[in-house]
Amino acid sequence: MRARAPSLRRRLVVQLIVLSAGLAVALYVAVRLGAERASEATLDGILGAATSTIAEELRSVEGGAELDLSPGTFSMLAAMGEERIFHRIDINGLPVTGYADLPLPPQAPTALQPVFYDAEYRDADLRLVAVARSLMIENRAAPVLVIVGQTREGQRAIALGLANRAAALGLVVFLFAIPFSLLSARTLLRPIGRLAEAVGRRGGHDLRPVRHPAPAELAPLVEQLNAFIARLRQTLAQTETFIAEAAHHIRTPLATLRSEAEMALRQAGDEPTRARLRGMIRATEESARSANQLLDHATVLFRADQKAQDRVDLGAMARALAERFQPTADLKDMEICLSLPEETLETSGDAVLIEAALRNLIDNAVKYSPADSTVDISLVDDLGYARIEVTDRGRGLGGETQAALAQRFRRGANVGGVVGSGLGLTIVSETATAMGGRFALAEREEGGTCATLWFPRSR
Amino acid sequence: MRHALVSTLALILSVTLAWGFETEAERHFGPENAPRIRVLGTTDLAFFSPVAEAFLAENPGLGIEYLQASSQSVSLAVDAEGAPFDLVISTAMDLQMKLANDGFARALPPDIVQRLPGWARWRDRLVSIALEPVVLLIAQSALNGQPPPRSRRDLIALLRDHPETFAGRIGTYDPRISGAGYLFLTQDARMSDSIWRLAEVMGRLDARLYCCSGEVIEGLIAGDLVVGYNVLGSYAAANLPEGSGVLVVPMEDFTITLQRTALIPVNAADPDGGAALLRFILSDVGQDIQAQVTGGSVMRPESFTSQPWLMPIRLDPGLLSTLDTMTRDRFLAEWTAALDQP
Numbered sequence: 001m002r003a004r005a006p007s008l009r010r011r012l013v014v015q016l017i018v019l020s021a022g023l024a025v026a027l028y029v030a031v032r033l034g035a036e037r038a039s040e041a042t043l044d045g046i047l048g049a050a051t052s053t054i055a056e057e058l059r060s061v062e063g064g065a066e067l068d069l070s071p072g073t074f075s076m077l078a079a080m081g082e083e084r085i086f087h088r089i090d091i092n093g094l095p096v097t098g099y100a101d102l103p104l105p106p107q108a109p110t111a112l113q114p115v116f117y118d119a120e121y122r123d124a125d126l127r128l129v130a131v132a133r134s135l136m137i138e139n140r141a142a143p144v145l146v147i148v149g150q151t152r153e154g155q156r157a158i159a160l161g162l163a164n165r166a167a168a169l170g171l172v173v174f175l176f177a178i179p180f181s182l183l184s185a186r187t188l189l190r191p192i193g194r195l196a197e198a199v200g201r202r203g204g205h206d207l208r209p210v211r212h213p214a215p216a217e218l219a220p221l222v223e224q225l226n227a228f229i230a231r232l233r234q235t236l237a238q239t240e241t242f243i244a245e246a247a248h249h250i251r252t253p254l255a256t257l258r259s260e261a262e263m264a265l266r267q268a269g270d271e272p273t274r275a276r277l278r279g280m281i282r283a284t285e286e287s288a289r290s291a292n293q294l295l296d297h298a299t300v301l302f303r304a305d306q307k308a309q310d311r312v313d314l315g316a317m318a319r320a321l322a323e324r325f326q327p328t329a330d331l332k333d334m335e336i337c338l339s340l341p342e343e344t345l346e347t348s349g350d351a352v353l354i355e356a357a358l359r360n361l362i363d364n365a366v367k368y369s370p371a372d373s374t375v376d377i378s379l380v381d382d383l384g385y386a387r388i389e390v391t392d393r394g395r396g397l398g399g400e401t402q403a404a405l406a407q408r409f410r411r412g413a414n415v416g417g418v419v420g421s422g423l424g425l426t427i428v429s430e431t432a433t434a435m436g437g438r439f440a441l442a443e444r445e446e447g448g449t450c451a452t453l454w455f456p457r458s459r
Numbered sequence: 460m461r462h463a464l465v466s467t468l469a470l471i472l473s474v475t476l477a478w479g480f481e482t483e484a485e486r487h488f489g490p491e492n493a494p495r496i497r498v499l500g501t502t503d504l505a506f507f508s509p510v511a512e513a514f515l516a517e518n519p520g521l522g523i524e525y526l527q528a529s530s531q532s533v534s535l536a537v538d539a540e541g542a543p544f545d546l547v548i549s550t551a552m553d554l555q556m557k558l559a560n561d562g563f564a565r566a567l568p569p570d571i572v573q574r575l576p577g578w579a580r581w582r583d584r585l586v587s588i589a590l591e592p593v594v595l596l597i598a599q600s601a602l603n604g605q606p607p608p609r610s611r612r613d614l615i616a617l618l619r620d621h622p623e624t625f626a627g628r629i630g631t632y633d634p635r636i637s638g639a640g641y642l643f644l645t646q647d648a649r650m651s652d653s654i655w656r657l658a659e660v661m662g663r664l665d666a667r668l669y670c671c672s673g674e675v676i677e678g679l680i681a682g683d684l685v686v687g688y689n690v691l692g693s694y695a696a697a698n699l700p701e702g703s704g705v706l707v708v709p710m711e712d713f714t715i716t717l718q719r720t721a722l723i724p725v726n727a728a729d730p731d732g733g734a735a736l737l738r739f740i741l742s743d744v745g746q747d748i749q750a751q752v753t754g755g756s757v758m759r760p761e762s763f764t765s766q767p768w769l770m771p772i773r774l775d776p777g778l779l780s781t782l783d784t785m786t787r788d789r790f791l792a793e794w795t796a797a798l799d800q801p
Contacts, residue, residue: 078776082581
C-alpha cells in the first residue's frame with residue numbers, strides 16, 4: 001500500500017470546523033465580557049449617583065449630623081434584580097450609622113472622585129462605592145465617608161444569560177458549518193476532478209496539450225502537464241522518425257540483395273546452391289516486408305496527427321487493390337471476389353492511411369489462405385458508415401482475441417511458416433481509430449476470418 | 460474543680476437556652492416527645508393556634524413549639540442571638556427585610572417561592588403570608604351621630620373640633636418601642652405630610668402610646684380610649700366583641716397595608732419542618748383558617764382593586780432606609796417634637 005498525503009477535503013473541512021468552533025467560543029467570551037462590562041458600567045453609574053445623593057442628604061445640625069435616607073434611593077438600588085444593599089457612613093473616621101464593619105475602599109476617595117471596589121461581606125460579593133465630602137460640625141470641617149454596596153447577582157444572571165444565548169448561536173453556526181464546509185470542499189475540489197476526467201477521457205495516442213478550462217490555482221499543474229506531454233510527443237516522434245529512417249535505409253539494399261540473389265539463382269547449376277539461394281530470397285522478402293510495414297506504421301502514426309481530409313472513393317480503392325493483389329493470388333490459384341455497390345461510397349480522411357489499412361487486410365487474407373480458395377471483398381452502406389468486409393477461408397484467429405492481435409509485433413500462434421511482422425493489424429486498427437471508424441476481426445463459423453472496417457460516410 | 464467547670468458550663472447552657480430576648484407567650488403543640496418545629500413570631504398565640512393545630516392534624520407525627528415576642532425581640536433573637544428557629548413570622552416588614560438582606564434568611568424551597576407573585580416575596584428569602592390593613596378604630600359614642608372620618612384630614616378636623624371628647628382618650632403605637640408602630644409611621648410619612656399635623660393634634664390631646672395593637676383594642680373595649688390610630692385590622696376584627704360600639708374605619712386617603720412575612724433562618728435546626736409549615740400556611744386550607752380567625756387578613760390581591768385606598772408596603776430594600784440609625788433618630792426626634800407640645 002502506498003503512503004497517501006492527507007485528503008484535501010478532510011483538511012479543508014477540519015480547518016473550517018476548527019475556525020467556526022473558535023468563532024463560537026470567541027463569541028461566547030466576547031458577549032459575556034461585553035455584557036458584564038456594559039452592565040457594570042451602567043450599574044456603577046446608578047450606584048455612584050445614589051451614593052452621592054445620600055452624601056448630599058447629610059446635613060449639619062447642632063451637635064452633629066443629620067440624615068434622612070430616602071426609601072426611594074434604596075428601592076432604586078435594589079430594583080435591578082433583587083439585590084442586597086449595605087451602607088456605612090463615617091464622620092471624622094468613625095462609623096456613625098449603617099454597617100460599621102462594611103469594608104473600606106482600598107484608597108481614600110476625593111470629593112470629586114468616588115472609588116468603586118469589590119469586596120466580600122456577609123457571604124455576598126459586593127460592588128461598593130465610597131464617596132467623600134466634608135461637613136461643618138461645630139464650626140470645624142469634618143470629613144464624611146459614605147459607602148454603599150450592592151450585590152450584582154441580577155446583572156451576573158443577565159450577562160450569563162446573554163453569553164449563553166451567544167454560545168447557543170455560536171453552536172448553531174458551528175453545526176451549520178459542518179455541512180457547509182463539506183459542500184464548499186466539494187465545490188472547491190470539483191475542478192480538479194473535472195480536469196482529471198478530461199485527461200482520462202483522451203484516446204491512447206492523443207498527445208495534444210490540455211486545453212480544458214481550469215481555475216487559476218490549477219494553471220501551474222496544467223502547464224506542467226502540457227510541458228510533459230510536449231516532451232513525450234517529441235520523444236515519440238523522434239523514435240518513429242528513427243524507425244522510418246532505418247526501415248527506408250534497409251529497404252533499398254534489400255531490393256538490391258534480392259535481385260542479385262535471383263540472378264545468381266538463374267545462373268546457378270547445382271541443386272544445393274539453388275536451395276540456399278531460394279532460402280536467401282525468402283529471408284530477403286521477409287525483411288523487406290517487415291521494413292515496409294514498419295514504414296507503414298510510422299506513416300500511420302505520423303499522418304494520424306496530420307488529420308488530412310481527402311475524399312476517398314472506397315470502391316475505386318478496393319478495386320485497385322484487388323487488381324494489385326491478383327498476380328499474387330494467381331500464384332496460389334486463388335480467386336479474389338469483389339462485390340461493390342452501384343453508388344459511390346466516399347469517406348473523408350487520409351487516403352494514404354486508408355489504402356495502407358485495406359492493403360494490409362487483403363494482404364493478410366491472401367497470405368493466410370490456402371491454395372485454391374476465395375477471398376471476398378465487399379463494400380456496403382451501413383447506417384451512414386461505409387462497411388468493408390474482407391473474408392478468407394484461412395486458418396482463423398487461432399484462439400487469439402482481436403485486441404491482442406492488434407498489438408504491435410504480436411502475431412497469432414497459428415501463423416505457421418507464413419512470413420509476417422506482426423504490424424499489419426496494428427496499422428489497420430490505428431487507422432480505423434484515427435479516421436473515426438471502427439475495426440472488427442472475427443472467426444467465421446465455416447473456417448477462416450472475417451475482417452470488417454467501418455469508415456464514416458462523407459456527405 | 461472539675462465539678463465547678465461542669466456546673467459553670469451547665470449554667471452557661473441554661474442561660475443560652477433561656478435566651479436574652481423577652482417572650483410574651485409560649486406554647487407547645489402536638490405530642491410531648493414528637494420532633495418539634497420551632498416557630499418564633501409576633502402573631503398572637505390565639506391566631507396562631509388554629510393554624511398550628513390544623514397543620515398537626517395533617518402531620519400527626521410532629522410537634523410545634525411557638526414563641527410569641529415583639530417584633531423588635533424577634534429581630535434581635537435571630538440577628539444578635541442567632542436563635543435556631545425553623546420559621547420566623549413578623550409584622551415588622553422592615554426588620555424582616557433587614558434580616559434577609561443581612562444574610563440571616565435561608566433560601567426557601569422553589570415550590571414555595573414560585574407560586575407567589577413578585578410583590579409578595581423578596582428574592583427567595585422572604586415571603587408574605589398575609590395582607591393586613593392598618594385601620595382607625597373609633598368609638599361610636601365619640602361621634603355624636605356624625606359619620607365616621609374617612610380620611611386623615613377628617614380625623615384631624617374631628618379631633619381639633621372636639622378636644623373635650625378626645626383629650627387623653629387617643630391611643631396609638633409608641634414607635635420608639637414597637638417596630639410595627641415605627642414602620643406604620645414611616646410609611647405614613649412617606650405617603651403624606653398630614654401625619655405631622657395629626658401628630659401635633661394628638662400631642663395636644665395627650666395621646667397615649669402603647670406597645671401593641673392588643674392593648675389599644677383593650678383600652679377601647681374598656682372605654683378608656685375612644686380613638687385607636689394605626690391598629691392592625693386583623694386584631695380589631697378578632698378581638699372586638701359584638702356590640703362593642705367600636706367602628707373599624709379604613710382611611711380612604713390611604714390605608715397602609717402590611718404584609719406579614721415569614722423567613723427560615725440560616726441556622727434553623729429543621730428547615731424542612733419550617734418549610735412544610737410555611738407551605739401549609741400559604742395553602743388554600745391555611746389561608747382559609749387565617750381568614751376565619753382574623754376576619755379576612757389573607758393574601759387576596761383582588762382586594763386592591765375593590766379597595767383602591769389599600770396601599771401595600773413594598774417588600775424591597777427601600778424598607779432598610781428607615782432602619783438606618785441616623786434616619787431613625789431623626790425621625791423619632793421629629794415625631795417626639797410634634798407630639799410633645801410645650
